Amino acid sequence: MLLRFCRAHCSPATRLFSTVSRHTRIVAATLDSDARRLTIQNEDEKRYSLPFAYAREHALKTASKEPIRSAIRSGTVTPTKVRIVNDAAFVDWSTGEQTEIDSEWLARHFGRRESKAVSPFESLEKTYWRSDYDCHAANTVDFTDILNDDVKLLEFLKTLERYGMVVINNATSESGQLLKLAKRAGWLKSCIYGNLITVKSVQNHTNLANTNIGLELHGDLPHLAYSPEYQMFHCIEQLSGPRAGAGWYSDGFAVASYLRKEFPRDFDILSKSTVQFQYDVADYLDFNCEHWGPIIKLDRYGDIEAVFLTNSVRGDRFSHKMKSCLSDWYAAYRRFVQLAHNSRFITEVKLSPGQILVFDNLRIFHGRPEYLLKENREVRRLEVVYIDKDAVYAKARELLNFL
Structure with a gap:
């Protein structure tokens, strides 16, 4: 089963959350089994370190997450391989699932304002006005x-x-x-x-x-x-x-x-x-x-x-x-x-x-x-x-x- 973190499968409301105007390409990804972390690097040499549990838990967008969260509690699910294809890191999991993480997903989840995503209008800039406003x-x-x-x-x-x-x-x-x-x-x-x-x-x-x-x-x-x-x-x-x-x-x-x-x-x-x-x-x-x-x-x-x-x-x-x-x-x-x-x-x-x-x-x-x-x-x-x-x-x- 392929679980995607990419533009094509994100709703317009979700895409509005990102305030990053340019997404730099992903060029490298590594797995650290001891630290249980996935590290992704883009062409600007910026690194994103994701715990295995986080990377997999947030993969599913439509199905129930309860099986995934049960796996988090047991700690039995681990990635087996990661590879770069175009602008995405593909992660194979011990369950047979595969996760795709692209640069836009990283910008949306790790950009400066990711915690303000409560607003679907995050990309709108407020216009302040004075007395001449009618x-x-x-x-x-x-x-x-x-x-x-x-x-x-x-x-x-x-x-x-x-x-x-x-x-x-x-x-x-x-x-x-x-x-x-x-x-x-x-x-x-x-x-x-x-x-x-x-x-x-x-x-x-x-x-x-x-x-x-x-x-x-x-x-x-x-x-x-x-x-x-x-x-x-x-x-x-x-x-x-x-x-x-x-x-x-x-x-x-x-x-x-x-x-x-x-x-x-x-x-x-x-x-x-x-x-x-x-x-x-x-x-x-x-x-x-x-x-x-x-x-x-x-x-x-x-x-x-x-x-x-x-x-x-x-x-x-x-x-x-x-x-x-x-x-x-x-x-x-x-x-x-x-x-x-x-x-x-x-x-x-x-x-x-x-x-x-x-x-x-x-x-x-x-x-x-x-x-x-x-x-x-x-x-x-x-x-x-x-x-x-x-x-x-x-x-x-x-x-x-x-x-």
């Missing part, structure tokens, strides 16, 4: 197209990954449209407010979102260990006037990148210091939520993974090691907040009834100016849902496999 003009899609056309749905998901924010037109102002969209793109993420949340202008409401009071830029629910990753706003009713009921949006990754370039010490402080986020909703719900984390979260490679800017739920406790440098932390945080609210980083978006705004809650800050509640009972009403990247990425992989 999402109405730049990135709009049709609601019906997304529901009925897989190609359009995939284009929408790619645009969302790249820019972090997309406007959807023609969803009608009928309640419940977000449930259709969330089901099409993945599945809903529930929270303490439920699944489908209504945000409606009411004076003196306990939750500031349901008032007409202005809100500074923020991300939702940082007091949860797993904050919602995507947020969707569906405009049901809107205030009249060119700016009444508009929202402010800022690309937090653009702000953090600017901070890293111009004020590296502040960036370092905010990415390494752990602070408390707490939300006590005991007034109307029996929950007290708390989570600790940095303002700027980095992945293992030092790239920006998430940003948090929610003063209303930022607690008053800090990690013990920060006690001696609180003044530096506040100075860095103040600069980050000021940059996020600077006009060069903010774009204003006003949704019309029937429009949906989808954005990355861990990247895009949102807020709004204060507006008046008129005597004619005109209101601003949105429906809101959350959805996680696990759901979106699962749908994207399926689409990439078949399109």
Whole structure:
């Protein structure tokens, strides 16, 4: 049985994981029975050392791996011979199987970002934007197209990954449209407010979102260990006037990148210091939520993974090691907040009834100016849902496999 590690048998979603633009040819391979390792060398003289168990376990792509993993436990399966043919190492196993490993497989599994393969859009470069970004003009899609056309749905998901924010037109102002969209793109993420949340202008409401009071830029629910990753706003009713009921949006990754370039010490402080986020909703719900984390979260490679800017739920406790440098932390945080609210980083978006705004809650800050509640009972009403990247990425992989 021939078990291949090659381009022809990899799905499009898998091929997108690789960030290596050029794969150098495999020129040599050796077996070390004492160390139980397979060593492969390419024409750049780079060597890859693979344990026998790893090389064989990851060979099967379609059949069950349980027999292989049973062999791993017993340690009875060993390679008997390896040879190079064209750009591949062929390994014969004591079971009679044969494995083929080519240069693309090596790049995909041992490239710099192999552990980020959770994203099917790893090959897409994010586009950071500032105040001149007009999402109405730049990135709009049709609601019906997304529901009925897989190609359009995939284009929408790619645009969302790249820019972090997309406007959807023609969803009608009928309640419940977000449930259709969330089901099409993945599945809903529930929270303490439920699944489908209504945000409606009411004076003196306990939750500031349901008032007409202005809100500074923020991300939702940082007091949860797993904050919602995507947020969707569906405009049901809107205030009249060119700016009444508009929202402010800022690309937090653009702000953090600017901070890293111009004020590296502040960036370092905010990415390494752990602070408390707490939300006590005991007034109307029996929950007290708390989570600790940095303002700027980095992945293992030092790239920006998430940003948090929610003063209303930022607690008053800090990690013990920060006690001696609180003044530096506040100075860095103040600069980050000021940059996020600077006009060069903010774009204003006003949704019309029937429009949906989808954005990355861990990247895009949102807020709004204060507006008046008129005597004619005109209101601003949105429906809101959350959805996680696990759901979106699962749908994207399926689409990439078949399109």
